[in-house]
Amino acid sequence: MRRESMPKPRRWRALLRLAVVLAAFPAASSLAADLSQQRAAFRRAFDAVEHGRDWKAEAPTLEEYPLLGALQALELARRVDKLKRADLEAFLARWPDAMASEDLRRAWLGIRAERGEWKEFLAVYSDNATRELSCHALSARLADGAKLTYAADIKPLWEGNHALPSACDGPVKWALEHRQLDTARLWQRIEHAAAAGQAGWITPLVALLPAADRPAATRLALALREPAVALKQATSWPNDARHRDAVAHALARLARREAASAHAQFLALQGRFTFSETQKGQVAAALALYQATEFGAEALARLANLPTPAQTDSTREWRVRVALAASDWPAALAGLDALSDTQKADAEWRYLRARVLTKLGRRDEAAPLFAAVAREANFFGFLAADWTEQPYSICALSVESSPDLVQSLRRTGLDRAFEWRAVGRGREARREWDHTLARLEPANRRVAADLAYREGWYDRAVFALNKGEELKLYEQRFPLAREPQIRRESHETGLDPAWTYAIIRAESAWVEDARSHANALGLMQLIPETAARVAKANKLPYSRPEDLFLPDTNIALGTRYLAQMAGKYNGAPWLASAAYNAGPGAVQRWLDARSALEPDFFIASIPYRETREYVARVLAFSVIYDWRMNGSAVALATRLPRYGQAFLPPSKSTARKKVICPAPLEPAAPAVATTRATPGA
Template sequence: MLLTGVAQAADAATAAQREAFRQAWAAAQQGGEGWRAWDAQLAGYPLYPYLEAAALSHDLRQLDRARVEDYLRRYPDAIPAADLRRDFLLELARRQDWDGFLALYRPGLGDALACHALRARLARGGTLDFDRDLAALWEKPALPDACDDVLAAAHAQGLLTTTRLWARIDTALAAGQGGTVAALAAWLPADQAPAAQHLALALRDPANAVRDAATWPDAPRERQAAALAVQRLARRRPADAAAAWQALQPRLRFDAAEIAAIEYALALYQATDFDERALERLAALPAAAQTPLSRAWRARVALARLDWPAVLAAIAAMPAEQQDDAEWRYFRARAAEALGQSAQARTLYAALAAEPGYFGFLAADRLGTGYALCPLEPPHDPAREQALANDPGLVRAFELYAVGLPRLARREWARALEGADADTLALAAELAFRQGWYDRAIYVFSHGPGLRYYDRRFPLAEEDGLPAQADQAGIEPAFAYAIARAESAWTVDARSGADARGLMQLLPTTAAQVARRHGLDWQGGDSLYDPAVNVALGTRYLAELAGRFGGAPWLTAAAYNAGPDKVQQWLDARGALPPDVFIATIPYAETREYVARVLAFSVIYDWRLHGAPLPMSARLQPPGQAAPAATRRPVSCAAAPAPAELETR
C-alpha cells in the first residue's frame, strides 16, 4: 500500500508538471518572459529548455546576438538550440548582418543557409571558387531563393560555363524541375537558349510544346524536348500524345532511344486508359523496352477484358521475380480456375493461402479455408528497458508526446536512437506502445519478425472512441480501424501534402461539411489533430461514402482514397468486373494498393476484435448486394511466413 501511494504521488506530480508545461508553452509561443511564471513548478523538468527557445524564436526580430549565444552556450546539444541557431541565422541574413551571421554559422544547416554564408563572404569582398563553394549545390535540381544572388555572382565571375549549365539542366530535367531549366536557359549562349526554353516548356506545358515542336529545328536538344513533351502529354492525354507523335515523326529524326521511350509511354498510358489497342501495344514492345510496370499493365488490361488466356500470357512474360509476387500468383490461379484447370488452381491457391495478407486471404476464400495469422510477442528485457526509459533523449521524447507535441517528440526519438541496433529499437518501440504512442511500434515493427507483432502493429486504441463512433455511424469498427491504420499508421498529427490531417486524414473542407451535415462541433482544421474529433468526423464521412456505394467496403475504401467521383468513373467503365478483378484494374497504383491494404487490415482488426474474422469475401460484395451469412474464419499458425505485403509506409 505504501509503494502504491508513492507511485500515485509521483504520477500526480508528473501530471501537474505536464499541465504547468502546457500553460507555459502557450505563453512562450507569445514571446516575452511571461512563461517564466511557471518556473517554480518546472524546476528540473526535462522539457524546460524548449520554453525559452520558443519565446526567443517568437522574438527574433528584436533579439541581439548575445541573447542567442547565451542560450546556445547553456544548451549546446539541445534540439531547440539547433532550431534557434538556424532561425536566428535566417534573421541575421535578412538584416544583412554578415559579421554576426558568420560568427554563428556552422556548415550542414541546409542549402539556404549555405548560400547565405556565401553571400556573407561576397559581402566582405570575397570571391567564389566553383569546386569549393558551388559544386555540391550545383548538383541539386532545385535551390532556394537564397541562392539566387550567389548564382548570379558565380555567373558574373564566369564560373557557370556552358558545359556546367547543360549538366545542371540535365539534372533538373531528370527531376522534372522546369523552373530551374528556364532560369538556367537565360545564361546560355544566344544560339543555345531557345533549346533549353523548349525543354522547360516540355516539362511545364507539354500540350503546347508538342504543338510548337512542329516549327522547331531538327537538332538534338530540340528532339529531346519534343520527345519529352510527347511522353509527358501521354500521362494525361494519351490519345492526343499519339496524334502528336504521328505528326512529329516525319519531320524530326528521333534516335532509337527516344523512339523507344515514346512508344513505351504511349503503350503504358493508353493501358491506364484501357484503350482498345493497349494490350496489343504492350505486347508489341521490345523486350529491352519492357519494365515491371508495363508488364503488370499488360496483365491488368487482360484482366479488364476477362481474357484469361491473355492474363496467363502476360504473367508468363514477366521475369520470375515479378511472377512470384503474390498478386500475380493469385491471378495465375484465378486464370487457371476460370479455364477449368481446377487442380492446378487449388495447388496455387493453397500455397498462397499460407501467407497472411490481401492475396493470401483471397486465396483462402477461394478454397474456403482459414487464414494464416501467426502472432508473436515482442522480446522483453526489463533491465535494458529500464535503461532506455532513463535515457535523457527518450525521456524528452516521451514527455513531448505526453504534452501533445508529437512532431518534436519524433525528433528527440530519432536523435536518441540514431544508430541503434534492431533490439534497442524494438525495446524502445515497446516502451512507446505502453505509453500510447502507437506509431513508433508500427514503424519499427515493419520488417522481419516484427511483422507478426500484430497487437503492436494494429492497436485497438480506445481513447479516440473509434468503436463507439463507428457503431453510431453504422460502420463496422474493424473497417474504420483499418482505414485509420492505412491512412496515418496511427500518427495523430499526420498531415499530407494535400493538407489531409490526423488519424483518418480528413481535409479541413471535407471535415467542415461533414460536421455541418451531422450537427457535430467544428473548431477548424487544427481540431482534426484531436483523435476524438477526427474519428467522429472520419467515421461519418466513411458512412456517407458507404451509402453512396451501396455499402461495399472495397468501393468505400477506394472512394476514401481517390474521391467518389473518380470511383464512379471507374465503375461506369468496368463496374461489371468481379470485385477482385476490378480492384486490380484501378488505374491509380496508390488507390489499388490502398484498397488491398484496407481490406487486409480489416480482416486483422476483425480478428483482433472478435478472435475470428469474417471472410474477406464478405467485404467484396457488389454494391447494394448484401453479403450472404458468413461463418467467421478460423485462424491458423501453421508455418505462416512473415506478412511482407502488410508493411505500411
C-alpha cells in the same frame, strides 16, 4: 576553428559565458513542483515568450522540467541576430541533443551566412545540416581560401534528386570558373531534371549555359511545364538532338492528359523531326500507357507491341491490368510472363498469376503459387489462403525491453517528445520524436516505439516500425485504441469494427491531428464540408473544422460517412473502401465499365494506383484487426461479394478462420479445392 580544437583559454571563456547565460535564468525552487504544475507553468511561460513578455516568474517551477531548454531557445531565437557565438555554444552544451538546439543553431548559422561571417559560421557548422546550410558551408570554405573538388563537394549536391537553393549559387559559380563544372555537367543535371519532370530545376541553370545552348534548355523546361504550348511552337524549332528531346518530352507529358491530341501531333511532327528510335519508343510508351489507364480499345495491342527498349515497369504492369479487365486470360498470362524479375517477385503478381492459371484450367500449376503466397500476411496472401482453404499466416513478434533501458531512452530526448505531446503541441512533439529516434540504434528504436504505444501515442509506433522484422510487431502497429467507442459506433452504424479500425489505420495511422493536402482532417480524414453534412443528417454535434481533431467527434462522424458509402454498394467493404478514398463518382465510372469482373480482378483494374493500393491495404488491415480483436478472422473472401450481392457484417455465427504462424518449411499445399468460399462467390 572548430570547437573540438579550441585551446584551453577559449574553453574557459565558453564555460564562463555558459555560467552567465544560465545565471540569467532564476534558480530552482527548493520545493519540487509536480508534473501538472510544471505543464501549466510551461504553457504560461511559452505564451509569454511568444508574445514578447517576461516569463521569469515561472522559472522556479520549470527548473527540472524537460522542456526548459526549448523555452530558453525560443527566447534566444527572438534575438538570434545579436546572439554571440560563445553564448550559443554554451546553450548547445547545456542541451546537446534537443531539437531546440538544432533549430537555434540553424537559425544562427543562417544569420551569419547572410552577413558573410564565415569564420563564425564554420566554428559552429556541423555536417548534418540542411542543403542550404551545406552550400553556405562551401561558401565559407571558399572564403577561407579552400579549394573545392567535384567528387567530394559538388557532386553530392549536383547529382541529387532535388532542387538547388540559391545558397548554392556561389559555389556553383566558383565550380564553373574553376572547371569543376562544365557544359556537359550542366546538361547532365538538366537531363536529370527532365527525366524527373522538374522544369523548375532547369530554369536557374539556363543562364549558366553558353548562349548557343540556352534556347534548347529554355524550350525543354517549357515542354515539361506547358507541353501543349511547346508543341505549337515546335514547328519552328531546329531539328537537332536537344530540340528533338524537348519535343519527345512534350509529347509524353501531353499524353497524360490528352492522349489523342498527343498522338495526332506526334504523327504531324514526325515529318519535321528525325526522332531516334529511343525517342519514338518514349512517346509510344507514354501513348500506350495513358490509353491503358482509360482502357482504350487499342491499349492492350499497343502495350504488347512496344519495342523491348521502350518498355518500362509501368507499361508491363498495365499490359497485365488491361488484359485482366478484358478477361483475356491468355493475354494476361503473356503479360505476366513479360514482367521484370523484380515485378514477378511481388505478391500481387504471383497471386494474379495463380488466378490466371486457374482460369486457364492449369490448377496444378496454380496450387504451389497459391500455397507460397498464402504464407504472407498481406491482401494477396489472405486471398491465396482463402482459395486453398488454408489458415491465415500471421507471425507476431514482441519487443524485448527492461525498465532500465526505457528510463535510459527517455533521457535521450524521448521525455521531451512526450512532454510536447502532453502540453498539446503535436507538431513539436513529432519533430522532437523524429530528431531523437534518428540517433537511436534499431533495437532501441523498437523499444522507443513500444514505449510510445504503451503511453497511447500510437502513430509514433506505426511510423517507427515500418520495415523488415519490425512489420511483425502487430500489437504496436495495429493498436486496439479507443475500442469501446469503435465497437459502439460500428454497432450503431452497422459496420464491422475491424473494418472501422482498418479505415482509421489506413487513413491517418492514428495521427489525431492529421491534415491531408486535400484538407481532410483527423483520424478518419474527413473533409469539413462532408463532416458538416453528416453531422446535420445525423443530428450530431459539430461546429467547426477543428472539431475533427477530437477523436470522439471524428469517429462518430467518420463511421456514419463510411456507413453511407457502404449503403451505396449493398454493404460491400471493398467497394465502399474504394469510394471512401476516390469518391463514389469515380467508383461508379469503373462499375459502369467493369462491374461484371470478379472483385479481385476489379481491384487490380482500378486506374488510380492510390485507390487500388488503399483498398488492398484496408482489406488486409481488416483481417489483422479482426484477428487482434478475436484471435481468429472472418475470411477475407466474404468481404469481397460480387457487385450487387449483399454483405452483412460478421456476427457470432459467422464462420472464422484460424490464424497460425507456419514453420519455416512446410509440406506442399494441396491442389486447389473445387468447393470453397471463393473471393466474390
